[in-house]
Amino acid sequence: MYSIYYSVPASDDFAMALGRDAYGNPVAEFFKAVGFFWNNRGGTIIWFIIEFLLNPLNLHIHLGHAYGIYMIVAFLLCFGVILYSVSTVFNYFLKNIEKAKLISSVITFLTAVMLIQNYYYVEAYNWYVGMVAYPMGLAGLFLVLAYLIRYSQTGNKKFLIALTIIGVIVANNTPFDVPIGIIFLYVVFLRKGFNNHIPVFIKRYIPLICFMASGLAAVTAPGNSARQGQYTEPVPLSNSLIQTFADVKYFGMLIIKERPVTFIIAAVLVIIGFAANTKAHKKPENIITLAIASFLVCFGTVLPYVYGRGMTRTYLDVRMQYVLDYFIQISICFGCFVLGQWIGYIVKTNLEKLGYIAACAVAVLGACALIVTGRYATTVSYEVYAKCAEIKASYDLWNGILLEIEQSDSDDVVVNRDYNIHWNKYFLYSGMEPGEVYAVDLDAFYDSQQILPNVYYKKNSITVNYPR
Numbered sequence: 159m160y161s162i163y164y165s166v167p168a169s170d171d172f173a174m175a176l177g178r179d180a181y182g183n184p185v186a187e188f189f190k191a192v193g194f195f196w197n198n199r200g201g202t203i204i205w206f207i208i209e210f211l212l213n214p215l216n217l218h219i220h221l222g223h224a225y226g227i228y229m230i231v232a233f234l235l236c237f238g239v240i241l242y243s244v245s246t247v248f249n250y251f252l253k254n255i256e257k258a259k260l261i262s263s264v265i266t267f268l269t270a271v272m273l274i275q276n277y278y279y280v281e282a283y284n285w286y287v288g289m290v291a292y293p294m295g296l297a298g299l300f301l302v303l304a305y306l307i308r309y310s311q312t313g314n315k316k317f318l319i320a321l322t323i324i325g326v327i328v329a330n331n332t333p334f335d336v337p338i339g340i341i342f343l344y345v346v347f348l349r350k351g352f353n354n355h356i357p358v359f360i361k362r363y364i365p366l367i368c369f370m371a372s373g374l375a376a377v378t379a380p381g382n383s384a385r386q387g388q389y390t391e392p393v394p395l396s397n398s399l400i401q402t403f404a405d406v407k408y409f410g411m412l413i414i415k416e417r418p419v420t421f422i423i424a425a426v427l428v429i430i431g432f433a434a435n436t437k438a439h440k441k442p443e444n445i446i447t448l449a450i451a452s453f454l455v456c457f458g459t460v461l462p463y464v465y466g467r468g469m470t471r472t473y474l475d476v477r478m479q480y481v482l483d484y485f486i487q488i489s490i491c492f493g494c495f496v497l498g499q500w501i502g503y504i505v506k507t508n509l510e511k512l513g514y515i516a517a518c519a520v521a522v523l524g525a526c527a528l529i530v531t532g533r534y535a536t537t538v539s540y541e542v543y544a545k546c547a548e549i550k551a552s553y554d555l556w557n558g559i560l561l562e563i564e565q566s567d568s569d570d571v572v573v574n575r576d577y578n579i580h581w582n583k584y585f586l587y588s589g590m591e592p593g594e595v596y597a598v599d600l601d602a603f604y605d606s607q608q609i610l611p612n613v614y615y616k617k618n619s620i621t622v623n624y625p626r
Contacts, residue, residue: 163230229283250311251443251492295331302328305321336458343366422521431502433502456485556588
């Protein structure tokens with residue numbers, strides 16, 4: 159939250175704000191913009207609409223720390239929804255055993271620690287447009303998963319209606335097309351979660367049909383071809399499949415090998431899963447099916463990105479890595495807990511109390527090991543603490559630049575700074591490169607070569623000079 163607080167508007171934030179004088183009024187501008195993005199930027203039109211309508215820059219005032227506070231609220235809402243959904247899934251795995259709510263709360267907390275402490279995703283946490291497209295989309299996807307489970311448990315139609323509406327919105331965002339289909343099929347087809355509530359086979363899959371229609375609209379829009387042509391020459395699908403597999407493997411191994419928090423929490427979750435089921439002795443989820451579904455979710459998330467951009471090397475934008483890493487880490491938590499359940503199911507002796515004591519001991523020893531070995535320095539909390547002065551100084555620099563642009567009476571603004579702050583991954587600068595002249599037409603909605611600060615601030619041109 160400290161790092162998010164020191165956020166400034168960046169990159170596409172300027173393009174996705176309403177207020178261009180050329181269109182007369184924001185309503186006319188909005189509809190013109192929707193048409194432009196459909197034809198030139200892709201079919202994720204629902205998300206373009208959300209980005210326009212919720213953009214804090216629509217106020218056209220200097221936001222200062224209000225932008226960061228807005229992003230903190232957005233982060234807490236998205237993260238809270240994800241944790242609610244994770245808790246719902248763990249409850250589902252626990253199969254109504256004694257103290258299920260308490261156990262699910264503990265393991266959800268451990269999952270949250272892993273998600274927070276392993277990596278920081280500045281393009282998803284500090285950037286408005288990145289937040290809408292990725293954390294908000296991911297939160298929506300997990301909410302669909304939670305409501306699928308809740309409907310399968312209760313038959314309450316409000317969950318069915320909600321998951322259908324939210325799912326249509328989520329499926330309009332290409333990274334989530336494949337994942338939403340897989341989680342739906344897992345709950346409805348494999349686990350037969352709707353059978354007791356919807357006897358007619360085809361009616362069970364109406365939500366999935368709606369998701370597919372929304373996803374097809376996203377991938378068949380004319381803007382996809384136009385946007386893809388801006389990145390690279392077309393790459394064969396076979397190459398993209400191989401590259402996607404390499405990406406999932408690479409980023410998965412980073413989480414496992416380079417982040418000791420992962421190992422500690424994974425070990426604790428295995429032991430808790432064992433302790434929870436050694437007494438209840440209920441048959442757990444099929445861990446092989448769960449692993450396959452998790453891999454397909456990760457693979458299906460990255461493939462549209464890799465293929466659409468013609469990627470031929472292992473690289474993900476930070477915002478895309480956010481989605482993949484969250485899927486990988488949550489899958490690790492699910493898998494380790496279910497593995498522990500299987501061990502408890504196989505072992506015939508009741509070792510519940512011993513298991514919980516062992517889990518606490520491993521957690522404490524793991525935390526001590528982080529301190530003794532110095533590996534605590536790999537956690538996000540420590541890194542933010544160590545760089546807190548740099549984060550604040552970076553904010554002061556760029557907030558001052560934006561304020562000077564806004565207050566300038568000149569139509570051709572030149573801002574000069576004789577210093578720069580060393581780059582760190584906990585601050586996202588506004589995107590204006592030193593010495594570059596930003597002079598996009600004032601009626602433009604987007605430009606493939608430049609961001610649009612001059613359009614937002616209604617200046618003929620903006621130049622910011624500072625040392626690299």
